[in-house]
Amino acid sequence: MFMLVIATVMYLWLSLLCSQYIAFSREQLYVSTILACAFLNGCVPLLYEQICNAAFPIPEGIIVGISAIVTTLAGILYTLPLSLFVFEGNTWLEWSLLVACVLGCIVILVTPQRNGREDMDLSIRVTKPVPYERFGKEHKVLFVESETKVPENA
Template sequence: MEAGWLGFYMLVTGCFASLFFSWLCDRCSGHMKTILVMMYMGATLSTAWITLMLWHGVIPFSTVSLYVSIILSGLFVNGAVPLFYEMAAEITFPIPEAISSTVLVWSNCFFAGIFLLIPMIHGVGTLWMTWSILGAFLLSLPLLLFLRGNYRRLRLDQGQPDPA
């Protein structure tokens, strides 16, 4: 029952965060990459908190600490989802948004399926999951930093000339 409430609070927080961060990106146009990097730093820290709490008690375990870390993780991770779709549309412009979002959805489903099938292997356990999620965030941060956000689509929507 506790896991259900953790998931509920994580998803509800993520839904509100996605609305807020989408609104924020609209107000701070041209700074989506910066917002995504900050959100993934928060996701990395909150996931590290969860991982270290579950891994031999490096951080003392408490229910309050678990709730706060999971809710923060949901806020940063789920709040970033619409921004990644928008950034993919910006990067792949003039390719239609439907193609870039389809590639994101397909790859997400594919890797999530593999991720969920691995625990079915006898004796694998589940602690590796938190470590692999933390590793994915740590790998994503440098990739986000080196990402070149060109915002050509945004400039076209705003009626500005395209420098390309």
């Protein structure tokens, strides 16, 4: 959330620079653009992780694949008007980036946090030592719950 808020502030700075509400300078343009892109792209893996946690029983590969397709389609729909229509000014691009970041912050705030994978990992309790063998050699003792059987290929 922190990274997305910083990216939102940087896109606000960029929008104000491009709309000339703030005195324009090339250095400010570079700094605001680089920081906005760095923070926004830095939170992408965290957002994928949150999506995977929200849809826990479904395998991660499927969820990440669907998420990648959705984000690619959103990017296409975002840039499609630029190739289809002629605009006098493109100031709406900067402001739409700001709005997209604000909407992302709102969605993260209202989405309930589920940690299904972590909760499942924490629910397994270690109580009894059970020796096991792997590739015909003795190894350390694996501690597992008494009802749980150790798989042969563990």
